[in-house]
Structures are given as C-alpha cells and as structure tokens.
Amino acid sequence: MTSHAIEAERVSVRFGDHDALRGVSFAAPEGAFVALIGPNGAGKTTLLNVILGLQSVSNGSVKLYGNLPQQLPAQSLGYIPQVKTLDRSFPGRAIELVVTGIRRSWPWRISSSERDAALKAMERTGASRVADRPIAKLSGGELQRVYLARALVRKPKLLVLDEPGAGMDAAGEADMYHILEHYRRDHGATILMITHDWEGARTHASHVLLMDRGLAAFGAPAEVAREDRLLQVFGYAGHKAASHGGAQHG
Amino acid sequence: MGSSLSDLVRNALIGGMLVGFVASYFGVFVVQRRMAFLGSGLAHAAFGGIALALFANIEPIYVAIPFTVVFAIAIVWIRENSVLAEDTAIGVAVAVAMALGIVFLQFKDNFADAQAYLFGSILFISGPELGMAAAMACVTLATFPLWSSWAYATFDRSLAQTDRLKVRTHDYTLAVALAVAIVVSIKLAGILLISTFLVLPAATARLLSRSFLQMTVVSVLIGTLTPAAGFYLSLIPDWPPSATIIFLQSALFVVALGVRRVAQ
Numbered sequence: 143m144t145s146h147a148i149e150a151e152r153v154s155v156r157f158g159d160h161d162a163l164r165g166v167s168f169a170a171p172e173g174a175f176v177a178l179i180g181p182n183g184a185g186k187t188t189l190l191n192v193i194l195g196l197q198s199v200s201n202g203s204v205k206l207y208g209n210l211p212q213q214l215p216a217q218s219l220g221y222i223p224q225v226k227t228l229d230r231s232f233p234g235r236a237i238e239l240v241v242t243g244i245r246r247s248w249p250w251r252i253s254s255s256e257r258d259a260a261l262k263a264m265e266r267t268g269a270s271r272v273a274d275r276p277i278a279k280l281s282g283g284e285l286q287r288v289y290l291a292r293a294l295v296r297k298p299k300l301l302v303l304d305e306p307g308a309g310m311d312a313a314g315e316a317d318m319y320h321i322l323e324h325y326r327r328d329h330g331a332t333i334l335m336i337t338h339d340w341e342g343a344r345t346h347a348s349h350v351l352l353m354d355r356g357l358a359a360f361g362a363p364a365e366v367a368r369e370d371r372l373l374q375v376f377g378y379a380g381h382k383a384a385s386h387g388g389a390q391h392g
Numbered sequence: 393m394g395s396s397l398s399d400l401v402r403n404a405l406i407g408g409m410l411v412g413f414v415a416s417y418f419g420v421f422v423v424q425r426r427m428a429f430l431g432s433g434l435a436h437a438a439f440g441g442i443a444l445a446l447f448a449n450i451e452p453i454y455v456a457i458p459f460t461v462v463f464a465i466a467i468v469w470i471r472e473n474s475v476l477a478e479d480t481a482i483g484v485a486v487a488v489a490m491a492l493g494i495v496f497l498q499f500k501d502n503f504a505d506a507q508a509y510l511f512g513s514i515l516f517i518s519g520p521e522l523g524m525a526a527a528m529a530c531v532t533l534a535t536f537p538l539w540s541s542w543a544y545a546t547f548d549r550s551l552a553q554t555d556r557l558k559v560r561t562h563d564y565t566l567a568v569a570l571a572v573a574i575v576v577s578i579k580l581a582g583i584l585l586i587s588t589f590l591v592l593p594a595a596t597a598r599l600l601s602r603s604f605l606q607m608t609v610v611s612v613l614i615g616t617l618t619p620a621a622g623f624y625l626s627l628i629p630d631w632p633p634s635a636t637i638i639f640l641q642s643a644l645f646v647v648a649l650g651v652r653r654v655a656q
Binding site for chain 1: 424539540541543544546547550551553554555557601602603604606607
C-alpha cells in the first residue's frame with residue numbers, strides 16, 4: 143500500500159536542447175497541500191503537465207497513488223486550468239461546464255440529478271448564482287469558482303490547480319483557500335497548486351515545492367521558504383514575489 | 393442515356409440538402425476550433441485530386457476523397473509532431489496539391505470539367521456524387537454519439553485530455569470527416585466557395601445561440617435548407633446557384649448580426 147499521492151523520481155523533460163526539468167524528485171504524502179512555486183520559466187507548468195499525464199518524461203518517472211499518471215482514473219483527478227486559457231467564445235453556460243466534471247464530455251442535456259449535483263458543488267464554491275449565465279459573461283473570479291465546482295463535483299482524491307488565485311480579489315482568494323482546506327480535511331484529498339502567492343502558500347500549504355530552472359526543493363514551508371532561498375530564486379522575498387518585475391527569471 | 397431536367401433538379405435539391413447538412417454539421421467544429429483555414433486548404437488540396445482524376449478519366453470523387461484525406465492526415469500530423477503552426481502546414485500542403493493539379497490539367501484539352509469543380513455546378517451532380525453525399529450524410533449521423541466528446545475537446549483541449557479523452561484520435565477523425573465532407577460538397581459550392589459554405593451556417597448559428605447544442609441545430613437547419621432555397625432563388629435572376637446560395641447564407645449572417653446587436 144502506498145502512502146504517497148505524488149511520487150516523482152529524477153524526472154527530466156527535455157525540449158530540443160533545453161532542459162525544462164532536471165532530475166526533479168519529491169514525494170507528497172496523501173492528504174498533503176503542496177504549493178508549487180517558482181519564477182517564470184522554472185518548469186512549473188511542465189511538471190504540472192507531467193503529473194496530469196499530458197507531457198511524457200525524457201527520464202525518471204511520476205506515480206500518482208502508485209499508478210502512472212495516465213493510469214489514474216479520470217474521476218480521481220480534479221484539474222483547474224488557468225482561466226486565461228479559456229475560449230470565451232464557446233457558447234455554453236456555467237452549469238454545463240460543471241456537468242463536464244461529472245460526465246467527462248460536454249452535455250447535450252442536463253438530467254435533474256446532474257443539475258442537483260452541479261448546483262450543490264456550485265453552492266459550495268459560491269458560484270450557484272451564475273449557474274445559468276453564459277461562460278463569456280463570467281468574471282475571472284466567478285470563472286475560478288465555476289472551475290472549482292467542476293473539479294469538486296466528482297469528489298477527486300487529487301486536486302491540481304494552475305494559478306487559481308489569478309483574477310480573484312483578496313476576499314475571493316481567502317474564500318478559495320477556505321474551500322480547499324475544508325475539502326482536503328473532509329475527503330482526505332491531496333492538493334497540488336501552482337501559485338505566485340507566497341504568503342498564501344506559507345499560511346495554507348503543508349508542503350512547498352520550489353522550482354528554479356528545472357530543479358526543485360521540497361519540504362515544509364518553513365524549511366523551503368527561507369528568505370535566503372527566496373532571494374536566490376526570485377530576487378525578492380516578500381509578498382507575491384513573482385508579481386514583482388524584479389522577480390522574473392528567464 | 394441522358395437525364396431529364398426534372399432528374400437534374402431533383403438531384404440538385406437532394407444533393408444540395410445532403411451536402412448542406414454535412415458541411416454545416418462539421419462547420420460548428422470548424423468555427424469554434426478556428427479551423428476555417430483548414431477547410432479552405434483541404435478544398436484546394438482536393439483540386440489536385442480532381443485534376444488527377446480528370447487527367448486519368450476516372451470519376452473525380454473516387455480520387456479526390458483519398459487524395460484529400462491523405463492531405464488532412466498530413467496536416468494534422470505536421471501540426472502535432474513539428475514546431476510548425478497549422479497554417480504553415482496547410483500553406484505547404486495547399487501549394488503542393490495545387491501545383492500537382494496544375495500539372496495534371498496541363499495535359500487536358502479543355503477546362504470545362506475543372507471549371508465545374510472550381511465554381512460549383514449543382515445542376516450537374518452526378519449519380520456517384522449523389523450516392524457519396526448520401527453515404528457521407530449517413531456517416532455524419534453515425535458520428536452524432538461523438539458530438540459530446542468533440543464539443544468538450546473543442547471547449548478545452550487540455551481539460552478533455554486530463555479526462556482521458558483520446559483528443560488526438562478525435563483530431564484525426566474530425567480532419568478526415570472534414571476532408572470527405574469538403575470533397576462531396578465541392579460540386580455544389582465549388583472549390584473557391586466551399587470554405588465559406590462550411591463556415592457561414594455555423595457562424596450565423598453562433599450569433600443566434602446560447603448553447604453549443606443550439607448552435608449545432610441552428611447551423612444544420614441553415615445548412616440543409618439554404619441550398620434548396622438558394623437554388624430556387626437563383627432561377628429568378630438566372631445567377632449561378634452556388635453563388636446565390638452563398639449570398640443567401642451571407643444575408644442570413646448579416647440579419648443574425650443585427651439580431652445579436654439588438655438583443656445585446
């Protein structure tokens with residue numbers, strides 16, 4: 143029986159002559175809340191894609207609950223992409239997007255049981271009032287809440303979030319952490335979240351995975367989030383480090 | 393044995409509605425996936441296959457379908473396995489297919505047959521072309537169960553991939569279906585207009601719809617009914633039917649734009 147939700151062993155990914163990941167190893171226990179942080183170009187999205195099974199590795203391996211990422215049942219995985227990647231021209235309503243979390247396809251009609259389940263999840267994330275609104279008319283914060291409901295409606299044991307705080311105000315962000323922590327506690331789920339919010343990671347995450355040019359440091363926030371290390375990686379050690387101009391690495 | 397005028401009109405109406413149905417159904421995916429240039433590229437690729445068939449005195453559709461399908465697969469493969477963008481891959485494929493077509497046509501004495509395919513000739517839809525259009529309509533109906541998966545991948549490819557949908561297989565299936573749909577539609581609209589024929593019903597439907605299902609239904613209704621209506625309208629000023637159908641679809645698009653503006 144494995145006690146690790148995510149286990150990465152010397153994972154390397156190479157694009158041409160560029161090393162996106164260089165021998166990344168870490169093991170996140172079941173029920174962990176892992177904040178994945180690092181400057182632009184650090185390899186965060188590549189690692190996320192490897193974990194989601196969207197990117198193959200050049201070397202090493204990743205296992206999710208003892209399985210290869212592609213072998214983890216889709217129902218066990220809740221993924222929240224960046225809202226900025228959304229095609230807002232797609233004609234659909236918020237509740238249809240949430241129902242894709244149940245069906246794993248776009249619904250041509252929604253049954254009453256699907257509607258009830260979707261609305262319950264949307265209530266939990268504060269999105270029920272926009273259930274029938276067209277996706278194109280949702281704000282960034284509302285869309286994040288809808289995506290969160292879509293991920294939670296299937297009750298996944300692994301929740302993967304790509305910058306969920308983007309587009310949210312401070313109250314919305316606090317609310318999101320509250321929802322995630324409750325979900326983790328109630329379902330024993332593991333959470334992996336790319337974030338630029340250092341303070342949020344320090345306060346809410348059980349572990350921090352700090353990426354820098356394809357290499358990683360992993361551990362408790364107090365161990366990894368030392369000021370000297372933050373200065374070395376970001377060139378800045380304060381709030382929302384990556385949002386500051388001086389924090390950007392190539 | 394020659395065909396009577398009523399046979400020609402009947403073939404034109406049935407053929408027009410069948411290919412209108414097929415093109416407008418796939419058109420919703422073409423519009424939402426921003427694949428209009430692929431539609432145009434495949435129509436031009438089909439020109440190479442048609443020219444080869446005319447050169448070899450074979451029924452064009454039998455050559456154009458495999459020819460265009462190979463190009464469709466090649467374009468998707470290049471997009472997914474190289475650093476080139478799709479429009480670059482299409483540009484290369486179109487140039488090669490057109491060059492082949494020009495070479496084959498050089499050996500033909502007259503260009504009348506080729507003109508029918510370039511500009512469309514709904515009145516001269518042949519028996520095999522009508523049969524192929526009916527078969528393609530059946531194939532299109534058979535793909536209806538894939539609508540939900542295609543729609544999901546159209547909305548967000550990575551989301552569909554994390555849900556273990558075989559998105560790449562779907563890409564190839566859609567590209568091949570699109571290639572066949574274009575070839576069977578060419579006699580109706582012509583190579584030069586077929587991409588518009590793919591895009592206009594779906595674009596009009598997008599303006600009038602709140603859901604993707606609604607967009608699909610409205611697009612299919614416009615695509616299926618306008619060829620018949622356009623055919624009869626074309627008799628009044630004695631215009632080419634393919635151009636009249638496009639004018640009719642364009643008029644509906646402009647009306648939909650107005651309706652959308654008023655509704656907002």
